[in-house]
Amino acid sequence: MKTLIKNGMVVNSTGTVSADVLIDGETITAVLAPGSTLLGFDIESNVDTVIDADGKYVIPGGIDAHTHMQMPFGGTEASDTFETGTRAAAWGGTTSIVDFVVQYAGESVLDQYALWQQKAASNCAIDYGFHQILSDVQDSSLIAMDELLKEGVSSFKLFMAYKGVFLSDDGQITKAMQKAATNGSMIMMHAENGSVIDLLVQQAIAAGNTSPLYHGLTRPWQAEEEATHRAIMLANLTGAPLYVVHVSAKQAVAQIAAARDNGQNVFGETCPQYLYLSLEENLGAPGFEGAKWVCSTPLRSKAEGHQHHMWQALRTNDIQMVSTDHCPFCMKGQKDMGIGDFSKIPNGIGSVEHRMDLLYQGVVESNISLERWVEVTSTTPARMFGMYGKKGVIQPGADADVVIYDPHGHTSIGMPEEGRTKTHHMNMDYSAWEGYEIDGHVDTVLSRGKVIVDNNEYIGAKGDGRYLKRSLSQYLI
Numbered sequence: 008m009k010t011l012i013k014n015g016m017v018v019n020s021t022g023t024v025s026a027d028v029l030i031d032g033e034t035i036t037a038v039l040a041p042g043s044t045l046l047g048f049d050i051e052s053n054v055d056t057v058i059d060a061d062g063k064y065v066i067p068g069g070i071d072a073h074t075h076m077q078m079p080f081g082g083t084e085a086s087d088t089f090e091t092g093t094r095a096a097a098w099g100g101t102t103s104i105v106d107f108v109v110q111y112a113g114e115s116v117l118d119q120y121a122l123w124q125q126k127a128a129s130n131c132a133i134d135y136g137f138h139q140i141l142s143d144v145q146d147s148s149l150i151a152m153d154e155l156l157k158e159g160v161s162s163f164k165l166f167m168a169y170k171g172v173f174l175s176d177d178g179q180i181t182k183a184m185q186k187a188a189t190n191g192s193m194i195m196m197h198a199e200n201g202s203v204i205d206l207l208v209q210q211a212i213a214a215g216n217t218s219p220l221y222h223g224l225t226r227p228w229q230a231e232e233e234a235t236h237r238a239i240m241l242a243n244l245t246g247a248p249l250y251v252v253h254v255s256a257k258q259a260v261a262q263i264a265a266a267r268d269n270g271q272n273v274f275g276e277t278c279p280q281y282l283y284l285s286l287e288e289n290l291g292a293p294g295f296e297g298a299k300w301v302c303s304t305p306l307r308s309k310a311e312g313h314q315h316h317m318w319q320a321l322r323t324n325d326i327q328m329v330s331t332d333h334c335p336f337c338m339k340g341q342k343d344m345g346i347g348d349f350s351k352i353p354n355g356i357g358s359v360e361h362r363m364d365l366l367y368q369g370v371v372e373s374n375i376s377l378e379r380w381v382e383v384t385s386t387t388p389a390r391m392f393g394m395y396g397k398k399g400v401i402q403p404g405a406d407a408d409v410v411i412y413d414p415h416g417h418t419s420i421g422m423p424e425e426g427r428t429k430t431h432h433m434n435m436d437y438s439a440w441e442g443y444e445i446d447g448h449v450d451t452v453l454s455r456g457k458v459i460v461d462n463n464e465y466i467g468a469k470g471d472g473r474y475l476k477r478s479l480s481q482y483l484i
């Protein structure tokens with residue numbers, strides 16, 4: 008099966024050119040000057056399908072390197088399964104995810120990995136890989152880190168918060184980092200000071216401050232900055248590379264930037280919610296509404312300028328990439344467990360479908376360039392997590408994960424259409440992005456050469472997605 012995408016503007020992180028893209032089977036075989044012939048043959052009449060991308064961008068499929076499909080968490084389970092969540096991702100121009108295998112204290116890391124492989128197998132609409140969460144870093148967990156590397160799991164997430172659930176103490180973190188320093192894997196860190204947060208939460212509840220706003224107020228930026236600094240110091244001590252997930256505070260960004268300036272292999276990820284949403288407007292919404300935006304790290308104050316600073320950091324490469332931390336819960340039956348006690352609201356926001364659009368709006372509003380859009384949503388995730396070459400770029404030899412994006416199109420997020428209660432495809436009964444208007448539109452999505460979304464229709468199938476056996480990060484030497 009040969010496909011020609013003609014007349015488009017091919018956008019890679021390195022630049023934008025008018026070009027035709029030739030696909031053979033699952034692979035891009037040529038990027039050609041528009042209207043080129045091959046050995047005298049007219050290409051168009053020698054392919055099975057021609058897609059006209061005139062006036063549109065042709066970009067590498069999005070890679071969301073931080074999702075939690077059907078994750079057991081907060082006394083419930085994230086509402087998107089691997090099937091519904093990856094389909095929603097495809098709708099939004101994301102063609103690969105890296106999800107998290109969960110290990111709670113006492114569980115076997117390798118057993119959990121096998122379980123997550125089972126959950127995802129034959130269910131995904133797009134390609135998927137795994138990071139491994141480690142909670143109590145047992146001796147067997149350290150052995151498992153080597154074993155998992157052979158399986159293509161080259162990154163391990165640790166938590167400095169959620170005592171009794173995920174939290175690893177500093178000694179456990181140091182042990183895992185020592186292993187990462189020797190086997191070349193990446194340590195990912197949820198950097199918030201859990202003890203401080205637990206105390207502030209207890210005090211708030213005891214004082215009768217139970218509304219969702221207090222989720223944010225009891226997880227102050229100081230708790231994020233301190234933990235980020237501590238994680239950086241432990242990484243410095245051990246020589247492990249460190250990737251700080253869901254960075255929301257400008258002070259944490261400054262810690263990451265300082266470590267990078269110091270020559271350390273430290274990286275930072277932010278999420279759309281920290282670029283657009285805020286403590287005042289969202290977490291502080293009337294009544295229990297703010298529960299829709301309870302996630303950790305929390306949304307930060309707009310008055311303090313965190314969002315503005317985050318866009319700047321994305322532009323200057325103090326922050327390297329944008330994932331969603333997709334962890335959706337419905338209001339009814341899930342988030343409402345926290346009515347009267349914000350600490351019982353399951354933590355998480357669903358955005359996997361909207362990341363490419365929301366970040367494109369950053370191009371429209373001159374927060375980032377077109378090429379930086381591709382870089383932070385696709386190319387850097389591919390490089391950071393050992394997928395580059397196959398993923399994250401439009402070039403010969405790459406998987407034909409391609410999105411045709413229309414800059415003249417429009418996307419209304421979460422607005423009800425006739426006969427439908429929602430316009431998004433995530434398994435959520437609300438949208439965290441209700442009312443957001445995007446000056447662009449995902450027209451066509453190809454996953455390894457197969458068109459899976461076209462003209463507002465999903466035409467892929469459950470099980471199209473393949474497991475991504477990842478290599479080590481390309482940013483490490």
Ligand code: URP
Binds near residue numbers: 253301
């Ligand atoms: O609120 C969040 N972030 N939920 C998902 C779990 C995590 O910490 O990434």
Ligand code: ZN
Binds near residue numbers: 197252253303304
């Ligand atoms: Zn986290």
Ligand code: ZN
Binds near residue numbers: 073
């Ligand atoms: Zn997460």
